[in-house]
Amino acid sequence: MIPRLHFAHLPTPVEPLPRLARTLGLPRLFVKRDDQTGLAFGGNKIRKLEFLLAEAQAQGADTLITAGAVQSNHCRQTAAAAARFGFDCILVLTGEPPERASANLLLDGLLGARLVWAGGREQRERILAETFEQAKADGKRPYLVPYGGSNPTGALGYVYAMEELMNQKPCEGRPPDRIVFASSSGGTQAGLTLGARLFGYRGRLLGISVDEPRGRLQVRVAELAAETSKKFGKRIEFSLEEIAVNDAYCQAGYGVLTEAEREAVRLFARSEGLLLDPVYTGRAAAGLVDLARKGFFGKEESILFWHTGGQPALFAEAYRDL
Numbered sequence: 001m002i003p004r005l006h007f008a009h010l011p012t013p014v015e016p017l018p019r020l021a022r023t024l025g026l027p028r029l030f031v032k033r034d035d036q037t038g039l040a041f042g043g044n045k046i047r048k049l050e051f052l053l054a055e056a057q058a059q060g061a062d063t064l065i066t067a068g069a070v071q072s073n074h075c076r077q078t079a080a081a082a083a084r085f086g087f088d089c090i091l092v093l094t095g096e097p098p099e100r101a102s103a104n105l106l107l108d109g110l111l112g113a114r115l116v117w118a119g120g121r122e123q124r125e126r127i128l129a130e131t132f133e134q135a136k137a138d139g140k141r142p143y144l145v146p147y148g149g150s151n152p153t154g155a156l157g158y159v160y161a162m163e164e165l166m167n168q169k170p171c172e173g174r175p176p177d178r179i180v181f182a183s184s185s186g187g188t189q190a191g192l193t194l195g196a197r198l199f200g201y202r203g204r205l206l207g208i209s210v211d212e213p214r215g216r217l218q219v220r221v222a223e224l225a226a227e228t229s230k231k232f233g234k235r236i237e238f239s240l241e242e243i244a245v246n247d248a249y250c251q252a253g254y255g256v257l258t259e260a261e262r263e264a265v266r267l268f269a270r271s272e273g274l275l276l277d278p279v280y281t282g283r284a285a286a287g288l289v290d291l292a293r294k295g296f297f298g299k300e301e302s303i304l305f306w307h308t309g310g311q312p313a314l315f316a317e318a319y320r321d322l
C-alpha cells in the first residue's frame with residue numbers, strides 16, 4: 001500500500017461544456033473540475049499533497065518547506081495542507097515582498113505560512129537550501145516539498161487521478177478521446193501518462209506548456225513517469241514521442257498575460273460560467289481555442305479539458321486588466 005492521506009474532495013466532477021463546444025465547433029467538450037479538489041480553493045497540487053504529506057508524516061517531519069513564484073498556487077495549497085495536518089510551513093518565494101499582499105500571497109499569510117523572499121530566481125535554490133538547513137539548526141524536522149509537488153511521490157496523485165477518470169467514464173459512457181491540460185513542472189503530465197499505461201487509457205494526452213520548451217518538458221515528464229512507475233514494481237520506460245507537449249503558447253513567458261489568455265478566460269467565463277486562472281488554465285485554454293480554430297481536432301473527437309485550478313490568481317494586482 002502506498003501511504004496517502006485522504007483530504008481531497010474526490011472524485012472531482014466532469015461536466016459537459018455544450019455552449020463552448022458549439023462556439024469552437026467541437027462535437028463534444030467536457031471539463032474535469034480539479035479546481036474543486038476542496039482544500040483552500042483547491043487545485044491540482046492537492047492531489048499530489050495527499051501523497052507528499054503522508055511521506056512527511058512517515059518521516060516524522062514537523063515543518064513543510066517549499067518554493068515557488070509570488071502567486072504560486074502550489075505554495076498556497078502546501079500552506080493549507082500544512083495547516084490542516086499540523087505542520088509548520090515555510091515558503092521560499094521568488095522576488096521581493098510587494099507593498100500589499102493579494103490573491104495567493106495573501107492566502108499564504110492567512111494560512112500561517114512563514115515567507116522567505118529569495119530575490120532573483122537564480123538565487124532561489126541556494127536560499128531554499130539555506131532555509132532548510134536553518135530549520136534543522138533551529139531544531140525543526142523539515143520536509144522538502146519539491147517544486148510544483150513534482151517528484152515520484154507527488155506524481156502519484158495524477159496516476160490515481162487517471163484511474164478515477166477511467167472509473168467515471170464521463171464522456172457519454174466512455175473515456176474521452178483526448179485530454180488537454182496545462183503542463184509546467186511536469187508532475188501532472190507524468191502522473192497522467194503513467195496512469196494511462198497502468199489503467200488502460202487509450203486516448204491521447206496533450207500538455208500545453210505554460211513556460212517550458214517542448215523538448216525539455218518532454219524529457220522531464222518521461223523521466224518522472226518512469227521514476228514514478230518504480231513504486232508499482234518494475235520501471236516502465238516512456239519514449240519522448242509518447243509525451244505530447246505543445247509549446248506554441250508560452251512565448252510571452254511565465255505568468256505574462258497576453259490577448260490569447262485574456263480571450264480564453266473571457267470565453268470560458270461568458271459561455272459556461274466557468275472560471276479559469278490567468279497563468280495556467282488560461283494559457284492551456286488559449287491553446288485549446290487556437291487548435292480548435294485551426295481544425296487540429298478530429299471531427300468526432302471527444303475532448304476533456306482538465307481544469308487544474310489556480311483561480312485565486314484572478315485577484316492578483318498583476319491581472320487587474322483581465
Ligand SMILES: *Cc1c(COP(=O)(O)O)cnc(C)c1O
Pocket residue numbers: 043044045073074148150182183184185186187188189277280281308309310311
Ligand atoms: C501547478 C499548476 C499547473 C501545472 O501542473 P504541473 O504538475 O506543475 O505541470 C497547472 N495548473 C495550475 C493551476 C497549477 O497551479
